Amino acid sequence: MSRPFTTIDDDGAPLKVVVVGAGGMGRAWLGAVEASPLVELGGIVDLDLDAARAGAASVGKPDLPVGRGTAQLASDVGAQAVINVTVPAAHHPVSTEALFAGLPVLGEKPVASTVAQGLSLAAAAELTGQLFMVSQSRRYNRDLFAAKALAGGLGRLGILSADFFKAPHFGGFRDQMDHPLLLDMAIHQFDMARFLLEADPVSVFCEEYNPAWSWYRGDAAAVASFEMSGGERFVFNGSWCSPGQETSWNAAWRLGGEYGTVLWDGDNPPTASLASADAAALAAVPADAVVVKDPGSEVHGSLREFVTALRTGTPPMGQVHDNILSLAMVEAAIESAATGRRVLIGALLERSYREAVRDEKRPDVAAVLNSWSIDGSFSAGAALGTAPAPAVPSPIS
Numbered sequence: 001m002s003r004p005f006t007t008i009d010d011d012g013a014p015l016k017v018v019v020v021g022a023g024g025m026g027r028a029w030l031g032a033v034e035a036s037p038l039v040e041l042g043g044i045v046d047l048d049l050d051a052a053r054a055g056a057a058s059v060g061k062p063d064l065p066v067g068r069g070t071a072q073l074a075s076d077v078g079a080q081a082v083i084n085v086t087v088p089a090a091h092h093p094v095s096t097e098a099l100f101a102g103l104p105v106l107g108e109k110p111v112a113s114t115v116a117q118g119l120s121l122a123a124a125a126e127l128t129g130q131l132f133m134v135s136q137s138r139r140y141n142r143d144l145f146a147a148k149a150l151a152g153g154l155g156r157l158g159i160l161s162a163d164f165f166k167a168p169h170f171g172g173f174r175d176q177m178d179h180p181l182l183l184d185m186a187i188h189q190f191d192m193a194r195f196l197l198e199a200d201p202v203s204v205f206c207e208e209y210n211p212a213w214s215w216y217r218g219d220a221a222a223v224a225s226f227e228m229s230g231g232e233r234f235v236f237n238g239s240w241c242s243p244g245q246e247t248s249w250n251a252a253w254r255l256g257g258e259y260g261t262v263l264w265d266g267d268n269p270p271t272a273s274l275a276s277a278d279a280a281a282l283a284a285v286p287a288d289a290v291v292v293k294d295p296g297s298e299v300h301g302s303l304r305e306f307v308t309a310l311r312t313g314t315p316p317m318g319q320v321h322d323n324i325l326s327l328a329m330v331e332a333a334i335e336s337a338a339t340g341r342r343v344l345i346g347a348l349l350e351r352s353y354r355e356a357v358r359d360e361k362r363p364d365v366a367a368v369l370n371s372w373s374i375d376g377s378f379s380a381g382a383a384l385g386t387a388p389a390p391a392v393p394s395p396i397s
């Protein structure tokens, strides 16, 4: 369920933004901002001013205003919105500061370090009336949209799998993380699964492991099986240390339904194989000719959707309330792997909610969080506009 937010009238001028975080991904965003006629780069914020200056130089604007404080620089340059590309630990403080400065935020994934912090940000967005959209850039892919369109011919959907096998040698923090694949990568496929199925997660059973030859300290491989709200199963099978026959960074997908199957290798247009006579006509249409709305490509697409949302009031994909469930899938998978038990997403949301209430520093945000409690217990439906967890999920047979 989308939430209303304050729009910004289109006066014919591009929307002035500041980019916060000028690291590796910040550079990609600076390039996207510079390439778009819809936005104008007003300044760059980073705790490391040299990084901010280097970011400005990288887009040929060495004299661009830079600073360490988001609200301050945005005010100085008259920015109308913030793009938050900081490290996950800074997502909550930076986005909260921007929202309370009256600025809408387009933030990198994950929404925050924890689901609890994500709930705090959802409450802050409600309170301020500002749009907070999380950019899940892999959703903005024409072939993914085509796969979803083809899925329309499958009848009832039941089985979705994503195989992800890569062998990158990052050499940085990822090599030292406890859960490199699940935390840093799998959120993309988990979020894409929600998009393809138009369903929310109910529960997960996950196993993490580290192949003998892995060059990662933490577990670089995982198998996660989710029950989704339509009764579908989504199985993610991935590894970050699998040289040879590597899959796409988007993963290789198979979606099975009542009348057939859609395959997508992640890099080329999807194909459909449909069993029913009616569906055969659809199967005969080349997949790349399936008419779909062009979502744009990766961060370019999410940037365009963010600006369009602010101009028109049309809710974008990735609004904070909705996006929290993608991070919840990651946390639940990690918990399942650690405990060896199936984890209910509803139970995880309930615990995260209590943590959010306990840790909230702002009384006004705490009041919004408290309003999500009905008769003393947290209501995911009231809070997020979704009902991801029936009390007793059906067993996996």
Ligand SMILES: NC(=O)c1ccc[n+]([C@@H]2O[C@H](COP(=O)([O-])OP(=O)(O)OC[C@H]3O[C@@H](n4cnc5c(N)ncnc54)[C@H](O)[C@@H]3O)[C@@H](O)[C@H]2O)c1
Binding pocket: 020, 021, 022, 023, 024, 025, 026, 045, 046, 047, 048, 051, 068, 085, 086, 087, 088, 090, 094, 108, 109, 110, 136, 137, 138
């Ligand atoms: N969509 C994708 O495919 C994709 C790919 C890579 C990274 N990301 C995401 O982008 C974000 C940034 O990743 P990265 O690889 O660029 O990280 P990075 O470490 O290279 O850069 C982060 C920058 O943020 C700055 N920073 C940290 N805290 C700050 C604060 N409080 N205020 C201002 N600046 C602050 C750091 O100084 C650093 O320059 C992460 O959330 C990551 O998950 C997304």
